[in-house]
Amino acid sequence: MGWLSSIKWNSIHTKLLVTYWMLTAIGTSLMSGYILWSCYNYFIETRQADLENWSGALAESVADALEEEDLDRVDVIMQRYGAPEAITLRILDVNGQLIATSSPELDSQIENWLEVSGVNEALQNQVDQGLTKGLLSNDDRLYISRPISRNGQMLGVLRMSITLEQLQNQFANIIWTVLGALFLTVLLCTLISEWLARSLSRPIQTMQAFAIRLGSGHFGDRLTIRQSNELDQLAIELNRMSQRLESLDQERRSFLADVSHELRTPISNVQLTVEALRSGADAEPDLRDRFFQTVEDEIKRLSQLVYDLLDLGRLEAGVTSLENRAIALPNLIERAVRAMETRLKALEIRIQQNVANLQIQGDPERLLQALLNILDNAIKHSQPNSQIAITGQREGKQIVIKISDQGTGIRERDLPRIFEQFYTADPSRKGSSTGLGLAIAKRIIEAHGGNITANSIFGHGTTVTIGLPLQKSGHEESLSKVEV
Known part of the structure; x- marks a missing residue:
């Protein structure tokens, strides 16, 4: 797990990558889940419609046999149409007693058919269908119970059920196929997200390093971002700022050098004049007056220079109030x-x-x-x-x-x-x-x-x-x- 500690979780690259990955994973998962749920419901509804059609047709055939009290024919119908292993057919009389079944060995173990799902409803002349567990097993089954009647007289109840095991096995294969496709999609999107995150974070990190260098005084650097978007425009503005800062820095250095030079000359003249006076030049009146005049002129020049510098500084800083x-x-x-x-x-x-x-x-x-x-x-x-x-x-x-x-x-x-x-x-x-x-x-x-x-x-x-x-x-x- 050492590689986890090396990841900068607060970096833009990591945040972009995680954001892209989560959006992709959540979006594809929701879409896959919705598709699977829709498919499952469609298969169940299709099976229920089939049960309703099949049971309706069988109910007519059984009604003819019951009306003629031909139970052997009823048994034949049960064995013929209930032969598939996934389908179970049962015929009950108006009292809820089993008359015929396609699975006699299993049904012989049932004591009270009135407790079986849908039987009571059918005895009350209602069609009932739904999803339930097997009578003596734990597998899921779709069932339909409907009354058998002829000329307004109830002759019995038809209960038909079909196991969902085969459907569920097929659907499980579909789920694994969808999950595999989902995994490949997320993996592919992760690689694309990594590329997108790097394409966005790399120029930002470059600009960050550039800004840090600007802050440390490296004004001559130039930034190159080869992207035709807002980052490219930002790089251009940063380069303009760098050029302006470089120009201002050069002006500052030149200004300090000029100020130093301008101050050094009159100060040196005053210093030399004072030293000459101290060395005895004040003994000659004409020479002394000339030296004093030099000191006065240089002091006036210094005073004017300081005044102009302060005035220029106030004007450049925008702190000088102007009448209007x-x-x-x-x-x-x-x-x-x-x-x-x-x-x-x-x-x-x-x-x-x-x-x-x-x-x-x-x-x-x-x-x-x-x-x-x-x-x-x-x-x-x-x-x-x-x-x-x-x-x-x-x-x-x-x-x-x-x-x-x-x-x-x-x-x-x-x-x-x-x-x-x-x-x-x-x-x-x-x-x-x-x-x-x-x-x-x-x-x-x-x-x-x-x-x-x-x-x-x-x-x-x-x-x-x-x-x-x-x-x-x-x-x-x-x-x-x-x-x-």
Whole structure:
């Protein structure tokens, strides 16, 4: 019995196999039992019908002989039609006394015929039939007792019985044949059930092992299930999840590496500056002031980096609460331009606005932050005495804002990554930027149900396109053109 202990009774394979086997066994057993019961009843009913027909015909022949008081003829009828071993015929008079029988040796042992099944009923002019035991044996017999009458006068009783031993022997052979066929059917169904259970449980077990590996951090694995059903679709979704987890894991690793790098540089600068001051650099006023300015700049950079990281984390986690109110698009653009006015004048960069009088729905401060980050990036990459164009128009069910500069542009290989954290297409021009501005802008726009894209021709400038849901207004659209 050691093999029983090795079976995983709670496994899907075992449960499916047992379920299939039980359903097959119960179904075939019920069907076989019903068929056998129906056949047995059919045979019994057929025999009873035969007894009724035979006894009716014999009763007429015996009635003729009794009416003529010809008992020898009655004996001849009994011996002729009661000759088969399975059939027994008896004729009794109106007082229940035996007149003739096809089995005289056996019947001589019966003392009271009124106690025999069906005799009393027949003496009361009723036909009675049924199943009973033999008079002096334990074998099952079908019997029929019917009155013998002629012209309304009862002449006696005919009792006819037939043994079921031969029928039962034949039926026993049928039962064993059905049981053998049932066993083969159950065996065959067990093999088919085993195949079906394995075909269903094997991919589930494979997916279970795959999920366990995913949980342990093996995100690069791929799952292959060759079945054209729901399991195949589930495998596809698991592979998509694995790819997404792998991508997120790579992004996490890259993000941690970038954060470490971004934090290491200003911290190292501050540390070196402090060590220089401690070593006596504070003796020269100009050098000391320059070192203090370096420490202040690096601390501001660290502070801005930490603020941007917290802001980006809140946006990605969806825990930042956003206002939801109508905003006039020209006013929002004007606020962003005014905030950058000092830098624009210092670099002699002009702003060309072409903004329709439209309403958008959202958080004005967050949307202003996104526009400032995009404008800051455009100004940093623009040449002095150049122009930045800002347009805002309705396109379908969206408001599309475009911010175009005349800077150096972005290479095609770098364009898909400019909205990633800490990514800089030209590291030499990064300056004091944290590298999170465009990433934060992207999260803000997406939080408002919008989208942001960029296209560029290297050497001819870059255009950032923002799409935001339209807030319908009762005012007609008008253009606001301003040049700074």
